[in-house]
Amino acid sequence: MTLLQVAAFTSDFPDDMVEDEHDIIQFGGKGVSEAIGAILSGLGYSVGELDYQGERGWEFSAGAEGQQIWLLLSDLGDYLMLQVEDPSFMGLRPKYRQFREHFLSGLTDALNRDGRFHDLLWFAAVGDPFGFPDPAGEGGRRPAPQAWRWS
Amino acid sequence: MASPPLQSRARVVTKSYRPMRGIEVVGPLARPEYESPSDIAAKARSAAAAYVDRHPEHRSKAMMAANIAGAGAGVVRGGYHMAKGLVDAAAFVQRAANPLPDVLLGRKTAGQQTIDLAGAIGDYVIEGRADPSRLGRDAKQAVANAKADLFPSATPVAANTADELARRFSIGMNQGELGANVASLAVGGPLAKAVGKAGEVMALQRFPAARYIAQGYSPEAAAYLAEPYSGMGSHWVPRRTKPPSWFVDSDYNVLKPRGITRGEMYELHARVDPKFSTARLPPRFADRSWRFEKSGLRRHGPLAQVWHGMPGATKAKGGGSLAAFGSGAHQLGEEGYQ
Numbered sequence: 376m377t378l379l380q381v382a383a384f385t386s387d388f389p390d391d392m393v394e395d396e397h398d399i400i401q402f403g404g405k406g407v408s409e410a411i412g413a414i415l416s417g418l419g420y421s422v423g424e425l426d427y428q429g430e431r432g433w434e435f436s437a438g439a440e441g442q443q444i445w446l447l448l449s450d451l452g453d454y455l456m457l458q459v460e461d462p463s464f465m466g467l468r469p470k471y472r473q474f475r476e477h478f479l480s481g482l483t484d485a486l487n488r489d490g491r492f493h494d495l496l497w498f499a500a501v502g503d504p505f506g507f508p509d510p511a512g513e514g515g516r517r518p519a520p521q522a523w524r525w526s
Numbered sequence: 527m528a529s530p531p532l533q534s535r536a537r538v539v540t541k542s543y544r545p546m547r548g549i550e551v552v553g554p555l556a557r558p559e560y561e562s563p564s565d566i567a568a569k570a571r572s573a574a575a576a577y578v579d580r581h582p583e584h585r586s587k588a589m590m591a592a593n594i595a596g597a598g599a600g601v602v603r604g605g606y607h608m609a610k611g612l613v614d615a616a617a618f619v620q621r622a623a624n625p626l627p628d629v630l631l632g633r634k635t636a637g638q639q640t641i642d643l644a645g646a647i648g649d650y651v652i653e654g655r656a657d658p659s660r661l662g663r664d665a666k667q668a669v670a671n672a673k674a675d676l677f678p679s680a681t682p683v684a685a686n687t688a689d690e691l692a693r694r695f696s697i698g699m700n701q702g703e704l705g706a707n708v709a710s711l712a713v714g715g716p717l718a719k720a721v722g723k724a725g726e727v728m729a730l731q732r733f734p735a736a737r738y739i740a741q742g743y744s745p746e747a748a749a750y751l752a753e754p755y756s757g758m759g760s761h762w763v764p765r766r767t768k769p770p771s772w773f774v775d776s777d778y779n780v781l782k783p784r785g786i787t788r789g790e791m792y793e794l795h796a797r798v799d800p801k802f803s804t805a806r807l808p809p810r811f812a813d814r815s816w817r818f819e820k821s822g823l824r825r826h827g828p829l830a831q832v833w834h835g836m837p838g839a840t841k842a843k844g845g846g847s848l849a850a851f852g853s854g855a856h857q858l859g860e861e862g863y864q
Contacts, residue, residue: 394808398756402806426765429758430792430805434766445766452806452814460766460801 382457384486384495392450401427403450408433411448411457414485420478434460442474454494570595570740575688577735577745584733585687591733592691593678596698675700738789741820747811751789755782760795760802762835777839792816797826798835 388410392403405425412422415437423436432449445460459479486492578588674680678697684690738748759782763769773779782791796802796818803818826834
């Protein structure tokens, strides 16, 4: 089974990166993270607090029925990247996998329905066994063999 | 088929893409056989020249960096020529042992070539006896050529920044190759390797932005990446695991080496954190984001990620047992990704 790990998409949200004349004071993505958190709350998940992680972006959790999934959102200027962070070893448990599958499918449906998000693509972690794919990498954001569009 | 003149074959021994002064390279050997490092260097030089023209205050550092970067490239070139020399020598020995293919193809055999070379040397020595001042003139010319090849002050400064960077780089390459040759004569490969590494480290210390220019960033973005890092660092134990508050943002958990630049920290972070591969750059730059894949580096393997992601303070506290773990993790991690 291929696990989808990274979503790349664009949004109508204003750029909320905070910078002074020289440096980035706070990386963007807070508004989009809050919006995704609200969508997940609407789907019945309990959403944790946003945690700012500097250049990594914004991390938050969502859970239900004793299962929890962590999401990391990074604003990369041209697009946004949402990474699924599986807890160690949890990904091996069939119950967790079922939860994850249900979660991602629900989230994808909700994002596709929401008019504020566009061009959503999911990528699987292939090619780099110890890292996640870079949606801005080779081939740009064109749908690659490892990309899926859930509808 | 007639073999090329001995002089043109002898040019290979000079170990230089750029002909030494006073010697003309003819025939197919006049074309460099291994151009890609020079092409890469030319690209970096051109970008660096544009940057230096915009920032004249960095000119002296840039010239020094070009010189040192050239030295690193020269060391590599020296190694290539040493290896090529060994291959050529092996082929020569093989041809001496079995001259039949040369005879069948109508080429001079290795033995005949040796006789020709010995004859040429003999002629030179005989002529030198007849005219001793010629030996002195030739020796003087050789020293002058060497000075021009090795010392920036021995030749005039170029008319523009790009040409001057090229001149400094070229002199650096000659210095580096000479260093590699001397080092290899003295103690062989390991020292030569260390010399190359030292040259690279020195160049980056003096002009760190050059590294990012060479990776394809604009000079402005490269300068930004070469500035000191002041972000949050990389957390060894993730914050989401809710470690104790005294630990979570302490030096024992945050990897953020003192004096590290933004670009270096991003690279370090990405090598130990599989979820970090891209960071946004300020919108005033043409480059929208820093990307790990541009660095040409590879991520550490899972165990090595644990080791290399561990802050120095924690390693120091852990002492010997952590060092033992680190050694194993480093090996496994590095090999695990090949």
